[in-house]
Structures are given as structure tokens and as C-alpha cells.
Amino acid sequence: MSVYQPPTQDMQWLLAAVVQAPAALQQLQAFAEVDEDLMAQVLEESGKFVGEAIAPLNRQGDEVGAQWKDGSVTMPPGFKDAYAAFWHAGWPALAADVEDGGQGLPSVLAAMLYEMLSAANHAWTMAPGLLHGAYECLKHHGSEALQKRYLEKIATGEWLATMCLTEAHAGSDLGLARTKAVPQADGSYRVSGTKIFISGGEHDLSDNIVHLVLARLPDAPPGPKGLSLFLVPKYYEDGSRSAAYCDRIEEKMGLHGSPTCVMRFEDATGWIVGEPGRGLNAMFVMMNAARLHVALQGIGLLEAAWQTADTYSRERRQMRAPGRGRSAAEADLIAEHPAMRRILDTQRAWIDGGRVLAYRTAVELDMGKHHADTARREAAQRWCSFVTPVIKAAFTQQAFYGGSECLQVLGGHGYVREWGIEQIVRDARVAMIYEGTNEIQAIDLLVRKVLADAGTSFGNWLDGLVAELDLAVPSHPRVLQRVEALRSVTRQLCEAGQRDATLAYWVADDFLRVVAIVLLDWAWAQIGVRAPALARWTQPMQAMERWIAPELRTRIAVIESALAGVPA
Template sequence: MWSYQAPLRDMQFVFEHWLQAPATWRRCQAFDALDLPLAMQVLEEAGRFTQNVLAPLNSSGDRQGCRWRAGHVSTPDGFASAYQAYVDGGWPALACGEALGGQGLPQLLDAALQEMLYASNHAWAMYTGIVYGAYLCLKSHGAPWLQERYLPEIVSGLTLPTMCLTEPQAGSDVGLLRCRAEPGVDGSYRLHGNKLFISGGEHDLTENILHLVLARLPDAPSGSRGISLFLVPKRLDDGQANGVRCDGLEHKMGIKGSATCSLVFDGAQGWLIGEANQGLAAMFVMMNSARLHVGLQGLGHTEVAWQNARKYAAERLQMRAPLRPEGVQAQAADPLHYHPAMRRVLLELRAASEGMRAIGYWAAHLLDQAEHAVDPQTRQHASQLAQLLTPIIKAFFTEQGFRQASSSLQVFGGYGYVTEFAIEQTLRDSRIAMIYEGSNEIQANDLLLRKVLGDHGQAFGLLLAQLREEARLGGDWVECQGFAAALENLCNSLAAVVEDVVERTREDREYPYRIAGDFLQLCGVTLLALSWARAARVSRALPETDPLRAGKLQSAGFFFDYLPSRLAQHLAAIVDARATLAFI
């Protein structure tokens, strides 16, 4: 009953028209051999893998879950063979450097791959989702010998990494962690402590696992300034088990095929990554990559919810609709998608999915430019914009993933509440993305306090310039003038809000914390407005007979007619948040 098909046509539209990525690739030495046909060939292969291999394991993996016995974890049936197929296809190495055995392709292609992985089987993708971030972390901060020893195994897929931050008393506040690292005479360290909520902390997909662990040295300062990062393999080079074991699995609401482990480090041997007491700087290289990927989880959930709701609404006959499309004869009952309430849900699902895809891929494209663009200023601006977009994408996309999955369930009615139709699994799986890799509340604080106020609006000014430029370009076309004017108004509202926040923060230091969540939502909806204003404009490059062109204009019209009304709620919350919240 449940299916997934990679949205290759819309991915191509974003690559070719919304981003004009092939033109950027031609100007970049790292990607000058890549063109659109080759990129689409890669995505077609990824689509076949996710549709034919991963999607069929989604429901069965949820029902079976992972099993723990005497410290060992077995993943659901089929997960290990799917991982081997993933490795054989070269997918772990997609965006990794060619010098280390990678394919050296843009992060933009990897973002599309990640969307497909999470849409088809979120739980399975949890094992691979951290790979590129770990690769970047070790490549940026690891000693040369550590890079030479372990990076080829990560790139090849021979070994899977984990990220070990959380402890029972230290969740979002990593400054409270107690795991300690004692120096050894051979230059290595011995780690002691407990970690929990570790995705892929133990499994049967690879023989070895590389744990990237935050811990304290004996003379470390207190708080987050005294944290170091260590690489701790499950097995040492002599084949012996290291002093790390899994002492249990979490029984969760969703992503049950993902092994969420509690780990005990009992004198485990590890090696320092980067400088002593500078572990957070090294770890954030991995976490920033992970946060973009988590945002793509929200996109994946929205896309698969939209696909299945659309299919069900076309097949399910219920009552007579007030109106029918021209030429459709009246009958005793009509498909659900003729009914106005369902039409609105389906249109919002499409607008959210396709709108977020453009913005999510834009962030990945910016990361490629930040690393590879020829012009230094282009690299700097791309990096600033990507950092600004990351918390918005993580929080707004994951909130949309859960919200749109719930809306999709409503289309199914009572059948949506039973396991046979699997939308209830999508709803359960999507909820965790709002919590891990920094809760959405933390993302909102990061956006407003650090990324907007903290750099005195430099990156935010770049975003406003992008919004105003799109409004200017859209104003040249009759079909897009209304969209362009609405985008300009949203841009002005956003700029005015920031000016007001700066002024009021001088007298009320808690004020930005109280309104950070609404500010992030305001930014998220404004980014969707950018997405749809540009989509409407660039869709003119498509043939008039292409259904995608009409669909883009229809979705843009729907978005600007219905969705910005939500801005009034967030704007009011920001303006009216005058009183300090009462302590309870």
C-alpha cells in the first residue's frame, strides 16, 4: 500500500532552472567535468536504489526493530544486505575527495541523495547519515596518520562512524559531560564514561565502528571550554575488541530500525582529534553537516507523505464533491481530491515539499561554492549564507515534516491510523528530527542570537539582498508581479522585525530568547516565498505544454494566496512579546 518514487523531474528543475547549477559547475575547476545529464544519471541510479532496495524494507524494519543480545545488536532483516548494495554502488563516497577514493561530486548531489534515503527509509539512513560529516571532521582536524589510517575506510564504506556527545546528565548542555580521557604513554588515551542516544552505536552492518567521542582531559577547564574530541574504534588494529560496549537499546516511538544505543567506555583506547580542549570546534564541523541532513529528513518525510496522500486521494471515493473539473460527469461518489478540504491539504503538501527542496538544495549548493568558487568574495558570501540557512533548514523543515505527515494522515481518515497504510509510521519517524542534532528551540536561539544579532546582520543582509533581487527580477513578468510584490513586502517586514529586536534587546536581554521561535518560523515562510517566487519566474523556461510549468505557477499562486497568512501570527507574537514569561 505504501510506495516511494524519487521526484527526479522536480530535482532536475531545481538543478537546471532554480539554481542554474550546471553553469556554476562550468566555472569551477572541481566540477567542470560535470554536466546536467551526468548529474541526472547519478540521481536516477540513486532513485532505483532507494525505490527498489530501501523502500521495501521501511515497514518491515519498523515492525521488527533492532535486537540486543549480550552487547551485540542485530539490525532488521535485509538492512545489512542493503548496506552492502549501498557500498557496492559507491554511494558513501559521492561527495568525498577523489584523492581518498571518493567521487568528488558536489554536495548538491549528495543532498538529493540524502533526501531520497530519508524519504524511502529513515531508520536505515540513520546508519549512513553521519558519514560525510565525520569525513569532514577528520579531514579538517585529524592528525595526518589518523587521516591516512581511517579516512579511506570511511570513504569506502568499510567502516561506519558515530557521534558520541550525549550523556545521562548532559543532553543539549554538553558542558556538563563527565566522560574522561586519561593520557597514555604511547600517545593514545584511555576513555571512561557513559554515552546514550548514540545512533548506530552498535550494529551488524560493518565489522568495525569508529566512535567520535567528546570527553575531558584530567586538567581540562570546566564547562564547554574543557572538552576534547577523540576517535575510538570498536576494534583495534590487532583485531581485538576495544574497551567499548553497548549495554542496551532504546525502545523508541519511531525509527525503530535504527539502533539507538547506550555505550560504556571502560578504558577504551582512543586518539585525540584536533587540539586539546577544542573538541567542540572539531565536532561542530560534523554537526553542521548533520543539521543540514536532518533538515533534509523533514523534506523526505513531506515528500513521501505527499506522494502517498495524492495517490490515495485519487483512488478513494467518498460522497459527491460540490464542484468537479470541467467535463467530469457527476456520480454517486467522487475521489477525495475533488473535495475542497482535501484539495487544500494536497496543494499545501506539494507547495511545502517542492518549496523546501529548492531551499535545501540551495544551501548545499552554497556549501559547494564556499569551498570551490574561484572568487574569494563569492566563497565568503556563500559560506555566510549557508551558515545562516542551516538552523532555519534544520528547524523549519523538520517541523514541516511532522506537520505535513499529520496532514497527510488526515487524508487517509481512519485508515491512516492503522499500520497497513504506513503514514502513521512516517508521522512517528518524523517527530525525532525536531529534537536531535540540537533541538529546534536551540536552532531558533542560534539563528537569532548568533547568526543575525551576533554578526551585526552581515549574513542576514546578504539574505535580504537575495530576496530583493528576486522580487526585482520577478517584477519584470506579468505572471510573477503579484508574487514579486508579496516577496518584497515579506522582505520589508523581516527587516523591520530585526531592527525592532535590536532596539528592544538593549533594554530587555531576555526578549530575543522569547521570540526566537517565531522569528525562525517567519524566516522559514519567507524562504518558501523566495522559493516559489523564483520557481514561478524560471518555470517560464519550460515549454508551455509541459505540465510542470503549469504546476509551478499553480503552486506559487496557492502559496501566496494561503500560506503567508500564517505570518500574521508570528509577527503578532514577536511584537506583543513584551512581558517576561512567568516562572513556574
């Protein structure tokens, strides 16, 4: 069985040389002392922890799974000890503020940590995966009393958290939620209702679990504007247990080591987070933070699948590769066969280009939060607004379909459990669904962000991408041509959308894919300027041009076909 090894050297090179994160972040007062050496040290040590403590638990976590009995959940062997080591070492607190028990480091370091954790053991990582979002939610919207009681425990990871949104009759349409919250004389609320698909709703990893629950006040209007957010802990300060019960855990395609719970609240005492009727505003702080991490889940899982396929391809001998002489020592390794090389190089292109985009997005989150210049903060927010839905959708899709391609490299050995790659494919599938399905990401991008102002903000953002290209570099004019093709089809959609309000919904997925390919192409333009002339970088760069970029024309043709059907 192949076990994931964190590729910290590649990650650090992309972070420092391509994204140039250390130099950018040191411009911010909050990170003036965070230099490249410190970031490299944190990344290297976190990689060691992930490789030694978390990755070896992946297979057993899948085979044993989380176990439910009489309302309690026992996690797979080794999970509890690994989590204790994780939070005691301070890893959950990397990006939390120092005054809250955190380390005050840049968001990108926490993002890179979770990329490695997801690649090593996606199921285990589901438990701490919502900590950052819960911390930001409570930090921005929680009362002083709630922050005093819960913020540091969440920041450090001593207590874990959940996000309780979905109900059986209401999936993505949160406005249909029926869970009720009744105010009490002491300022608390009694929360009642049932939530489904709650990751980590019950487990034995931490002494307490903090549930953030969307519910409706008695006089609330129907729809999403009637929802408020409430904090309901598993245990109260006096040690008593709340009326929050885990009725069962789901039997799933993957993520067997992560308990996906049905949670029932029976007049459970809780407290409001933020203002009445603005629960979604508070919750979206969690969701937006989580979407970058989900994109990195996709990148990490694809890396894990690629590592397995690459290792196998360099060990498995078959017939002589076309074009290779019989005397070549490695001519019969399947790594030398064009069909296998195309798969491996193409997925490598998605992984490395994806890292550039995700790391840049994490840096922009800190720019938007800490930069002194208003215009720079707005530019950062614009980047995150357009790029986050794209990378969430594109890289979770690539994790599943690209992971399946990597499985193909192993042939029959990929389909059986021996090499472990079938687990990666199963585990990856859910990332296309949660934190907003990929279809919702596409609609969010095109309908709510691009068409909302007739493409003006999107066009300005594209101008910024172009400004970062050195057009003297031979490959960059091709990137510019693809940016202009995207700009053109965007203009057509803005015009036609005024005549057919349904058009954007038909082609949103295609539009997001076009943006993803343009961004990936742009990322490889940045890599190509700085990468050494080694096969490690030249082969995926060629795959980007030969096997990925041509899809742009196909997707634009699909959109143009739909445009042709819109009445003049």
C-alpha cells in the first residue's frame, strides 16, 4: 500500500518563488516578523507531523470506521490520540489571533496544513476542518460572553465545532429550515429540531463539541431572512449535558472514519450568535472560510492519488513503451508509456497550478483583512469573490475524476484495496457536494457575481490578471488570448442574459470551467517564468498546453450554442 508523503519542498517553492507570499505578507504589520525561513520551518514541521501521525491511520480508519452505539460515537483506533497530539502541539491555532490562544501566523500556513491533512487522512481531517470557520464566526459575531467562554477553546482546538444547517426536507435551500429557537427570560434560547449530514456531530475526540445551529425564532418571517444562528454546546460549564442527541450516523460511500450525524435538539439551551434574522450572514463567515479549505482538500486528495499512481508506474513493468529501444533499462516501465504519461502529467498540472491559485487566495484573505490601503483590501476581496467558487468547484471535481484517472494507471490493482487508491476516489466524491454543491458555486460565480453588474467587476479583475503577465515571455500571449476569449464570452452572456433570464443557469457550469482553465493557464504562466528546466516542471507545463487548454474551446462552443438559441 502506498502512503502519502507531504511534498513540502514543492509546496514551499510554489509559495515563496511563485506566489511570493513571504514578501507580500511581510508588508502587513501583523506579519512583519514572519519571513520565508519561518514559513518554511512551520511547513516542514507540519509535514512531518502529518506524515508520521496522521497518514498511517488512513487505511484503518476506512476499514473500522466510526462506531455509533446508544447515542455515542467511538472513533477508529488511533484517531483520538492523534487528535490530542494535534491540538496540544498547537496546529489548529496557527492562524488564530494571539489574544485568543493562537499563533497569529498567516492564513496560508493553516491552508497548507489542511491540504496535507486532507491528502493524508481525509476522514480524520473532517473533525478539525470546521474549527477555523467556527472561530471566525464567533470572533466576528459572538457576544463578549460567548467569546469569553468558547473562543479560546475553539481557537486552540481543545473543543471541536460543528455547522448544523441541513434538514431532511431542505438541502441547499436553507430558507426551508424548520428548527425552532424559543427565547427564555434569562436571555438564552431553547432550540428544537433535527439536522442531518452533520460532520463530527458526536465523537470522542474532544471533551466538548460546540454546535452552531441555524434556527427560526417564533415571530420570524419565512425564508432565509427568518433564520438566526445559535450556539449549543454538548456540555455546559457546570458539566451537565445538553439536549443535543446523535440519533445515528450515516452509512456512506467514503469517509468511513468521519461520523456524519443526524442531530436532534430537544429544547436544548443555547445562545444567539449575532443578530436575530441574520443567521446566514454569520454562518457564511464559516462557509466562505471553509470553501478555500475544501478546494485544498481536492488538491491534496489528487496529490495523494497521483503519488500512488506515480509510484506504481515506476515499479510496474509491461510491454516495451512505443518509441523506446529494447536496450533502454526502463523502456518497459508503464511510466514510459504515452497513455500513462499523459494521465500523470495532466493531473500534475492541475495539482501544481491549483496550489498557486489556492495559496494566492489564502494570501489575499490576509490582504483583505490586514492591509492598510483600502484599494488593496478591495482588490483582495474581489480576488476571493471570483476565485473561491472556481477553485472549490474545479479542484473537487478534479480530485474525483482525476483521482479516477490515477486509479486507471494501476489497472486492476487500482480497483482492489491493496494500493489504497480506491479509498481516495471514494473519499473525494463528497467534496463536490458539501459546502455548497459545485453547481451552486457555478451559479454564485456567474449569476450573483459576474452578471450582477453586467460583468464590470469581473472585467476589472481580468485586467489585473493580465497586468501580472510579462507579455515578453513567449508563452504569455497565448494566456492573454485565452483571457480575451473569456472576456468575449462574458460580454455575450451579459447581453443575452437580459433577454433570457434562464440562460446563465444552463451554462453556469461551463462558464466556471472556462474560468478555471484560464486561471490554471495563468498559474502555469507564473510557474513557467520561475521553474528550472527540469522534467518535473516542463512535463506538466506541456500537459497544460496540450491536454487541458484545448478544453477551453469546447466549453466556449457549448456556451455559444446556448447563446444561439436566445431570441434576438
